[in-house]
Amino acid sequence: MATPSAVTRSAARPNRPVPSRRTTELVLVLAAVLTAVFGYVEVGVNLDGEVPADAARYGAEFGVLALAAHGVVRWRARYADPLLLPIAVLLNGIGLVVIHRLDRATPGREAASAQLLWSSLGVALFIAVLLLVRDHRRLRRYAYLGALVALVLLVVPVLFPPVYGSRIWIVVGPLSFQPGEFAKLLLAVFFAAYLAVHRDALALTGRRVWRWHLPRGRVLGPVLMIWAAFVGVLVLETDLGMSLLYFGLFVVMLYVATARTGWIAIGLGLAAVAAVTVGRLSPHVHSRVVDWLDPLGSIAAGRGANQIAQSLFAFAWGGELGTGLGNGHSVLIGFAAKSDFILATIGEELGLTGLVAVFLLYAVLVSRGFRTGIALRDPFGRLLAIGLAATVGLQVFVVAGGVLALIPLTGMTMPFIAQGGSSVVSNWIVVALLVRMSDDARRPAPAPFPAPGPEVG
């Protein structure tokens, strides 16, 4: 689909050199690494009263990782958005520091070194994506294969025993794997490919009921299938978070592709019906809703503080400026303190200031993703970039809203920060794809001939 505005913009001033911004990225990456090292030192100083001896070594390891990623961007995606990589590095670094800090409070259950290993794998996959995917449009070919794999990934965990009430894990010996994190990637690719082809049909056809344009049954079919998948995940895996994420992603991409508000109404209506039904029927989901409506209710009932209440206690204790890394008591939250509830530690030890700073990092990451999508020229790329950015944004909202008692708690991980290999690795792939596409969006058009002039638009 032609997007004249983008063409006009890049064609209007072809001779002005586009700055690559790679030096900006390098400086920001180094600043992100130094911030993480500073955090590591602060944990040591606050807990042991001295600068940890291995701070320089960890800093060097993390720095080499980040600089390797930067080097590949410089080599293979020269015009990429200069903020994407530094934000990923900083969020990953903050996550490592906070997990290390929580390790100190839970002896015998160290997770930081495993997380560093996963981060290395994530960066390796980031590099691999940049090297292998030279043009994001090639991903369209694998869209339907990807959708199939995604469905398999979603169904397989049902065969494994539930963990904390949700069947979202594949457990093989000591390794556990959360396939939903990768399914969201594959689904975004599939949605982008499907909608890029069918957006006209979806937008044009259909009946008009009162003020809304409703699509014809044939086109509606796949939409209902997605809804069924959403309900399936919700019912079979009792995982409110993932189903919310998939469905939210689908509704956002559908709207962006077709501009039909009717889709939003239908989507939200269907989601509400499913959520209310499951909320009534599933005790696991129901208890989450009850805890959300009255986080302190279990205290009044004499059953002590539930996890949401403990999480709110942690945030409250942090106040505006926080206790400083290592000085909080977020370990009182109990299990999942390093994964689903890691934001509570950030709120307690870095305060509202640190928490909002982290939120703003995500906001910048998401907005750069959207910006990439808007600046791209091909509909598939535009939808994919917007879809990936929306996944990150929705996931942050669903997780943070859950631990802050803004919405019911759902078992999901904070992108890059939370403990969990699947999450870190899949999010590095998301950033790699965004870097790849932003390079395409910003790269000056090869102009062997003199500028065609503005009349082309």
Add this chain to the structure above:
Amino acid sequence: MASTRARGNGPQGLPGISVTGRRAATFCLLLVGALCVQATRAQVFESADLDHNTANQRLTIERYARPRGDILVGGRPVTGSRPTGGRYAYKRGYTDGPTYAAVTGFASQAYGNSQLEGTEDGLLTGTDGRLTGWSLWDAITRRQNPGGDVHTTIDPAAQQAAMSGLGGRKGAVAAIEPATGRILALASTPSYDPGDFAGSSGADRTAWNRLRDDTDQPMLNRALRQTYPPGSTFKVVTAAAALSAGVVTDPGAPTDAPFPYVLPGTTTPLVNDSADCDRPGLSLDAAMTASCNSVLGYLGVRTGLSKVVATAEGFGFNDPRLDVPVRPVRSNVDTSMDPAELALSSIGQFDTAATPLVMAMVAAGIANDGTVMRPQLVDKLTRSDGTEVELMRPAVYRRAVTPAVAGQVRKLMTDVVEDGTGGNARIAGAVVGGKTGTAQHGVDNSGTPYAWFISWAGPAGSDAVPPVAVAVVVADSDATDVTGGALAAPIARSVMRAVLGR
């Protein structure tokens, strides 16, 4: 679809991806905005409520995260802090818990704080604002000041004498330095070890439950938190009131007191314990020496309700906030009585009830020429580095009687010790004034009487204010001869000797 107006670059003139993408981006940013608002709610507006929620352990953790400041007696700490290795890093320890329990109180992780541990808690934990140097900087860095120390006025020798004097009996001792109001001893038996339940373990719970359910109430501070009918020791107040009012001008001269003295408006005579009292016209001095109920009851009625009450209130009666800084219970003398009730009150019966502390204030006020000093348990508060936070200065509580009347009452009290019921308090080389008391209580006076003794002592031949005044009460003793002179006076004597250094 013909009706659709062309508005954008998308299909059918609908907005294109550039527009819808921006709208979706705005939506995502609104979500982040909602998160920031919710975080501000939890971390700023509701944070104080959440911090103080009963299920939130953080305040307790912080409170026991560092060693607590100490309570010192005679310059030496009688408390300490012991690492627990648990979530609450330090718990309270006591070097000699039972001896000083009535002074320190307890500081328990599970059961809260009492006495000085309670009133001075902010200083001991380090949260007291007076400990901060640069409060804004401390607030930003969340620096916690180490706990300060509480130096008490207690004299360890007097305290030891009081505790060993009381021994296994139920009772209490309060000793005061009359010129300053410094509390020299504060003892209550049976005592307990506050270190037994300082932590939060099962053993702590067992110890607490045992002490709480003990019918002897070991955790009750009888020196401050329990009143007893003062019995004949109250005659010191009545005599002072009669002398102040001019009802008696010469203690040695015969009074117009009748015998038998029938309570006004009744047919009941006020009986005496001693045959020496059973004649009319006794002098005040003779009546005090033999502790005659009929004479003092009569003089109380002659003096009048308002003057007896006013004199009693000058010594600390009817004051609900006599904080030392631990708050004692209110000692009572009724302000509205008929003459018969006033006669009984004048000999320390009826509704009259006093804490040992207030009775020590009576003796101290008389010793200090009628000026009652405010009783104080804390000498000074210091930071952990020893610098001073606050130094307590002696303060006048009330001028209960004139120096002349106080001198006359001192003579009455020395006669009680030299020639009367208080002989057991005599100390060689010292001037001792005292008054015994044996108070009936219970339904129809069926309970074992309370044995009282109040006194003061100073070196012989010295014009200075006597350095010690003391009140002793022994309650529910098994002894056959329950009188103040037999049971309480020896304890008072050993406390006074400890202070005098003899």
